[in-house]
Amino acid sequence: MNNIFTRLVNSKKTVGYIFILPWVIGFAVFTAYPILYSLYLSFFNVIITTDGIQTKFAKWANYQDAFTTDVEFLKEIGDFAGHVVVSVPIIVIIALIIAILLNQPIKFRGFFRTIFFLPVIISSGPVLNKLTEQGVTAIPEIKQYAFYKLAAEYPSFFSNLFLYIMDNMVLLLWFTGVQILIFIAALQKVDIQVYEAAKIDGASTWEIFWKITLPTLFPMILVNIIYTTVMYSISTMNPIIEHIKKNMFKIETGFGYASALSWVYFIIITIILLIMVWVVILLERKK
Amino acid sequence: MNQGVKKDISTKIRRILFGMKGNDGLLVKILMYALLIGIGFVFLYPILYMLSYSFKDINDLLNSLVNWIPTKLYTDNYKRAFDVLDYWPILLQTIYVTVLPSILQAFVASVIGYGFARFQFKGKNILFILVLATFVIPPQVTVIPRYILFNKIHILDSITAYVLPAIFGQGLNSAIFILIFYQIFRSIPKSLEEAAQLDGAGHFNIFFKIAIPMASAGYIISFLFSLVWYWNETYLASIYFGEKLSTLPLQLQKFVATYSKLFPTQGGASGTSINEGIELAGTLLTIIPLLIIYFITQRWFVESVDRSGITGE
Numbered sequence: 001m002n003n004i005f006t007r008l009v010n011s012k013k014t015v016g017y018i019f020i021l022p023w024v025i026g027f028a029v030f031t032a033y034p035i036l037y038s039l040y041l042s043f044f045n046v047i048i049t050t051d052g053i054q055t056k057f058a059k060w061a062n063y064q065d066a067f068t069t070d071v072e073f074l075k076e077i078g079d080f081a082g083h084v085v086v087s088v089p090i091i092v093i094i095a096l097i098i099a100i101l102l103n104q105p106i107k108f109r110g111f112f113r114t115i116f117f118l119p120v121i122i123s124s125g126p127v128l129n130k131l132t133e134q135g136v137t138a139i140p141e142i143k144q145y146a147f148y149k150l151a152a153e154y155p156s157f158f159s160n161l162f163l164y165i166m167d168n169m170v171l172l173l174w175f176t177g178v179q180i181l182i183f184i185a186a187l188q189k190v191d192i193q194v195y196e197a198a199k200i201d202g203a204s205t206w207e208i209f210w211k212i213t214l215p216t217l218f219p220m221i222l223v224n225i226i227y228t229t230v231m232y233s234i235s236t237m238n239p240i241i242e243h244i245k246k247n248m249f250k251i252e253t254g255f256g257y258a259s260a261l262s263w264v265y266f267i268i269i270t271i272i273l274l275i276m277v278w279v280v281i282l283l284e285r286k287k
Numbered sequence: 288m289n290q291g292v293k294k295d296i297s298t299k300i301r302r303i304l305f306g307m308k309g310n311d312g313l314l315v316k317i318l319m320y321a322l323l324i325g326i327g328f329v330f331l332y333p334i335l336y337m338l339s340y341s342f343k344d345i346n347d348l349l350n351s352l353v354n355w356i357p358t359k360l361y362t363d364n365y366k367r368a369f370d371v372l373d374y375w376p377i378l379l380q381t382i383y384v385t386v387l388p389s390i391l392q393a394f395v396a397s398v399i400g401y402g403f404a405r406f407q408f409k410g411k412n413i414l415f416i417l418v419l420a421t422f423v424i425p426p427q428v429t430v431i432p433r434y435i436l437f438n439k440i441h442i443l444d445s446i447t448a449y450v451l452p453a454i455f456g457q458g459l460n461s462a463i464f465i466l467i468f469y470q471i472f473r474s475i476p477k478s479l480e481e482a483a484q485l486d487g488a489g490h491f492n493i494f495f496k497i498a499i500p501m502a503s504a505g506y507i508i509s510f511l512f513s514l515v516w517y518w519n520e521t522y523l524a525s526i527y528f529g530e531k532l533s534t535l536p537l538q539l540q541k542f543v544a545t546y547s548k549l550f551p552t553q554g555g556a557s558g559t560s561i562n563e564g565i566e567l568a569g570t571l572l573t574i575i576p577l578l579i580i581y582f583i584t585q586r587w588f589v590e591s592v593d594r595s596g597i598t599g600e
Binding site: 012013015016017018019020022023024025026027029030031033034035037038041053098101102104106110112113114115116117118119120121122123124125126127129130131133134136137139169170173174178181182184185188226230233234236241244245248255258259262263265266269270273 | 316319320322323326327329330331332333334336337340395398399401402403405406407408409411414417418421422423424425426427428429430431432433434435436451452454455456457465490491494515518519520521522525526536537539540542563566567569570573574577578580581585588589591592593
């Protein structure tokens, strides 16, 4: 018996399983099962009683409600989609610009890095909410400029997006911390000899950026887009998240409806993510 | 002759201003520093604003002539905010609720990462893709069933609701930490492992005696990031902990409500009503512990991506 055990433990295949076993169990219990169970719940009316949970099959009613009667949710999900689609590229591009600046031979590089990473440490939902309430997340003094006032006077889908960006510029910057680090690490891995060869051949800095730097950064651009989208959509700033939580503990709606909302949300995030990744891959291929 | 000298000077000036190779000219340098300082200022602006406004008394707040520097150092805002946040007990609770899951998360991620990095087994690629996929799943989708489950096994309102998923590699952003350790352990040379095996060390011995010491950077980085992410997490915390446990960010979330309970306005006396100075003092108080941790360990944060090699080779 003991012999079999030691042999098992020493066989390379089994040992691998033993190491990842915690994850396999955890994934099954805390992720796979909850995902399926919430999908299941989303088709039910869930009532919590003293004897436990009672469910009543509701077909598509929860989803129908989400898209027809729940005006708040519809508006929030539309706003969210718009905000993500403009914010993520802005965040990634700013992160890239800052990373390129920090990758130059400058003084106080460590100091600047420390500042640019600082927001990652302190960005919790309530802190960001307090700052937004005070209006400090807009670019300082932005409201005095004519183009801001103009956009505020003529509300439309695009001017609203524009105002959102202007009002939350600091927040967008604050989302760049980790992405900057990822870009810097990638920039440092670019072979210097390639640059030197390009310079000798007479390429300008501009050409070098588009022809050499950007293509080598391509995988990291994808990573950062995914990272940014995920972090952006799970940040507590997002009103949908609050909305789902509210419905979770509301008696009329309950877990069933909240599950349906979370699934709609999940699917929309996935679609946005896929579209963005697809667009970036298309752009890359074109070159 | 004269012409030649002129040309010489002009190229010299041009060289100083624009540089030779495109990015070491004076103009470019000035532009770069201006950009960095400008962006840096915008990054720090909310923090500076908080610092300034939290020391303002009501007269300074209303006086539009007082801009950045308060007329006197007014610390009453902080005293109030301290009471509203119930600072010291809640700080201890926050540390308790964040440190333990972070340690466990870092350790478990290393075990799992080691399994993926050093062994070949059936279904490994699919499982690893699943690990990465868990990163994209929003917690909103899993939170309801987890809540029901935790309720059933009576671990709501306690730190176990954080600890249990962490032990099984399903904590906050666990996928990232597993990936970090995967990258670190992959870079350990095979020969080292084989040498240890020849000396009769088993796989677990190798993990504890060789792999863990070599991954110390990974442990520090994972612990620190977990700590910060758990600290700042309020969504799950508010659902799992109910009223029993609280963290500083959670206290900040209900700051205004708690304030009006603690200091009810008596007949509209303006001295007692809440103002942005008090709120910002509270905000600053909740992030100060994180700022202290950051200034001690910032090297680990800033170099985390380089050191963990998470971007791949």
